[in-house]
Amino acid sequence: MHHFSYRDGSLFAEDVDLREVADAVGTPVYVYSSATIERHYRLFSAAVKAAAPTAKAHVFYAMKANGNLGVLKTLAALGAGADTVSEGEIRKALAAGFPPDRIVFSGVGKSESELRYAVEQGIYQVNIETEGELDLLSRVASALGKRQEAVFRVNPDIGAGGHAKITTGSSENKFGVSFEEVGRLYTRAANMPGVRMMGLALHIGSQIRETESYEAAYAKMVALVGDLRAEGHRVERLDLGGGLGIPYDIPKDFDHGPDLIEAYAAMVGRVTKGLDVELGFEPGRLIVGNAGILMTRVLHLNPRPTKQFLVVDAAMNDLVRPAMYEAYHEIWPVSEPEAGAPEIAYDVVGPICESGDTFTTGRLLPTLRPGDLIAFMTAGAYGASMSSTYNQRLLVPEVLVKGADYAVTRPRQSYEDLLGTDRAPPWLA
Numbered sequence: 001m002h003h004f005s006y007r008d009g010s011l012f013a014e015d016v017d018l019r020e021v022a023d024a025v026g027t028p029v030y031v032y033s034s035a036t037i038e039r040h041y042r043l044f045s046a047a048v049k050a051a052a053p054t055a056k057a058h059v060f061y062a063m064k065a066n067g068n069l070g071v072l073k074t075l076a077a078l079g080a081g082a083d084t085v086s087e088g089e090i091r092k093a094l095a096a097g098f099p100p101d102r103i104v105f106s107g108v109g110k111s112e113s114e115l116r117y118a119v120e121q122g123i124y125q126v127n128i129e130t131e132g133e134l135d136l137l138s139r140v141a142s143a144l145g146k147r148q149e150a151v152f153r154v155n156p157d158i159g160a161g162g163h164a165k166i167t168t169g170s171s172e173n174k175f176g177v178s179f180e181e182v183g184r185l186y187t188r189a190a191n192m193p194g195v196r197m198m199g200l201a202l203h204i205g206s207q208i209r210e211t212e213s214y215e216a217a218y219a220k221m222v223a224l225v226g227d228l229r230a231e232g233h234r235v236e237r238l239d240l241g242g243g244l245g246i247p248y249d250i251p252k253d254f255d256h257g258p259d260l261i262e263a264y265a266a267m268v269g270r271v272t273k274g275l276d277v278e279l280g281f282e283p284g285r286l287i288v289g290n291a292g293i294l295m296t297r298v299l300h301l302n303p304r305p306t307k308q309f310l311v312v313d314a315a316m317n318d319l320v321r322p323a324m325y326e327a328y329h330e331i332w333p334v335s336e337p338e339a340g341a342p343e344i345a346y347d348v349v350g351p352i353c354e355s356g357d358t359f360t361t362g363r364l365l366p367t368l369r370p371g372d373l374i375a376f377m378t379a380g381a382y383g384a385s386m387s388s389t390y391n392q393r394l395l396v397p398e399v400l401v402k403g404a405d406y407a408v409t410r411p412r413q414s415y416e417d418l419l420g421t422d423r424a425p426p427w428l429a
């Protein structure tokens, strides 16, 4: 369920009329609902905690999905941890109030300075993805006189996900140390200064809407825990990653309840039954995806003999998912269409000079005119966080709603900001 609905002929985010936000903040604009974020975080954490009653479960929100400070503070206040993938994310997580001992650092290519920063901050766990990274972490941490707790991110050779570009668990993907190598690396790490191996992690992909792939991968990991322990290794933590998917095709009256979350949690309970480990989870999209929309205004119509282009003021630099993954986002007019109003098939496109700057083709929508507002739904995850200034367009503002209140949690970038970071080379100055 999410908290965007029609009231008095207009689309509301909780108790805030989106027309009001468009007037005050302009378009395009991302709008997030605190209530939806809270609901999904609570549903997920309660489900996994209940399903694995003997294991301690920690939820680390994967902040790459949405790193807005207001969103992060909302989740930190609920007691979530953070799954980070760069020094920038660690810094932002700390600034948002996540305590260091609830921060996990994942990622395929961590640099020496990033690892040093993470160790200095005393973060909970580094998820090591290569042997070179094990060596580097050991060197960096021992030079600081510290011992960093870490796990190996294992590639289980079982991938899943909503698109080939977001599958991560196959051995063809770059992520994690090879399943066959873990035993040898664990043995090496036991004798290394600066690191303390605590267990294993995996993350098999994103937008996964079934539990079978997870179950196969998790079962493989549970067996690996047993094998490592039999060799005398300490394996106290199992970080099960994120990736649980959400519905993108949501009819307006749809209440997508906790079904998939519960099926997932039950599967986790089944697979880890009797296993004495602390479990970690790294959900991103599940927490914030349905909690956000991108509101945009129609600029122009461009009729062609075979189609009608609807040119809006948002573009692929603001929401890249359709261009990058052929992703589907529902489009809801902000003014509620009258029942039975005639519909037209539109190609909804942005102003960027690429044909790929197309949000959808042939989408049936009520008749729209320049000046009308529409919302790309389910844009809370990998929307603003993947945006860019391509075509020298300003990064769009982000607004967080709570009940009848809203706040601009990131203002629209200014042209001064856009130009201000560039430097001319001395020979052209």
Ligand SMILES: Cc1ncc(COP(=O)(O)O)c(C=O)c1O
Pocket (backbone or CB within 6 Å): 062, 065, 083, 106, 107, 203, 205, 206, 207, 241, 242, 243, 244, 282, 283, 284, 285, 286, 381
């Ligand atoms: C290591 C890791 N954890 C968690 C996530 C979060 O994924 P999702 O947003 O699909 O839950 C990702 C991104 O896929 C990831 O790479």
Ligand SMILES: N[C@@H](CCCC[NH3+])C(=O)O
Pocket (backbone or CB within 6 Å): 064, 166, 206, 207, 321, 325, 381, 382, 386
């Ligand atoms: N960016 C992807 C998800 C990738 C997840 C990051 N590991 C999306 O928009 O669906």
